[in-house]
Amino acid sequence: MENQKLCNNNSNSSPPEDRPVRVYADGIYDLFHFGHARSLEQAKKSFPNTYLLVGCCNDEVTHKFKGKTVMTESERYESLRHCRWVDEVIPDAPWVMTQEFLDKHTIDFVAHDSLPYADTSGAGNDVYEFEKRLRVNMGLKKLREKVKEQQEKVGEKVCIDFHAKIVIICVYILLVGS
Numbered sequence: 212m213e214n215q216k217l218c219n220n221n222s223n224s225s226p227p228e229d230r231p232v233r234v235y236a237d238g239i240y241d242l243f244h245f246g247h248a249r250s251l252e253q254a255k256k257s258f259p260n261t262y263l264l265v266g267c268c269n270d271e272v273t274h275k276f277k278g279k280t281v282m283t284e285s286e287r288y289e290s291l292r293h294c295r296w297v298d299e300v301i302p303d304a305p306w307v308m309t310q311e312f313l314d315k316h317t318i319d320f321v322a323h324d325s326l327p328y329a330d331t332s333g334a335g336n337d338v339y340e341f342e343k344r345l346r347v348n349m350g351l352k353k354l355r356e357k358v359k360e361q362q363e364k365v366g367e368k369v370c371i372d373f374h375a376k377i378v379i380i381c382v383y384i385l386l387v388g389s
Contacts, residue, residue, distance in 0.1 A: 226319060232258040235318040237266035237304050239273050241280040243290035254322035255296040264316060265297045266304025276306055 226232040236254045240247055255263045268277075270284045280287070284302070291300045305312055308321070 226258050231260045231262040233262050233264060233317055233319045234258070234322055235264045235266060235301075235313070235316065235320070236322040237268070237301075237308075239277060239280065240265075240267055240287050240291055241282050243282075243287070243294070248294055248296065250322075251294055251296040257320070257322065262298045263296055264299045264301055264318065265291050265294075266301040267291055268306060269303045272303075272306050
């Protein structure tokens with residue numbers, strides 16, 4: 212849960228202000244338990260106004276790439292619908308996400324574990340590689356802009372703090388000196 216990351220799906224690194232932030236989390240959710248609920252709670256609380264979409268793979272995809280489940284896909288979908296943090300369940304979620312899927316569901320951020328999760332290639336590629344690349348590609352220019360803004364804010368604060376200390380020292384000297 213502490214390792215959960217949010218990847219931004221759009222070129223604007225800021226969350227939307229005119230509507231709830233649409234955060235997507237996915238998984239198999241077999242034998243849904245409090246660990247699942249806690250990770251969904253974390254995703255739901257990632258922004259003050261979040262609409263949490265949760266994707267769940269169907270039995271065919273799950274059995275092919277992960278293995279047999281105890282619960283059927285219908286039972287897994289239904290258990291998610293009863294989780295208080297989930298706003299919408301997306302059944303038949305893809306094993307590997309695409310930009311088309313993200314666009315279709317107007318997903319702003321993807322919440323996932325920071326550990327890699329193998330894709331279908333057999334080469335050990337991460338199913339979240341697409342989102343991680345998206346975050347990196349969108350980020351360099353925006354990151355530089357944010358760093359510059361932060362440096363300017365910190366620089367202003369340092370100057371203000373410095374001037375405030377000088378004023379305090381001057382007042383002290385005036386009081387002690389008189």
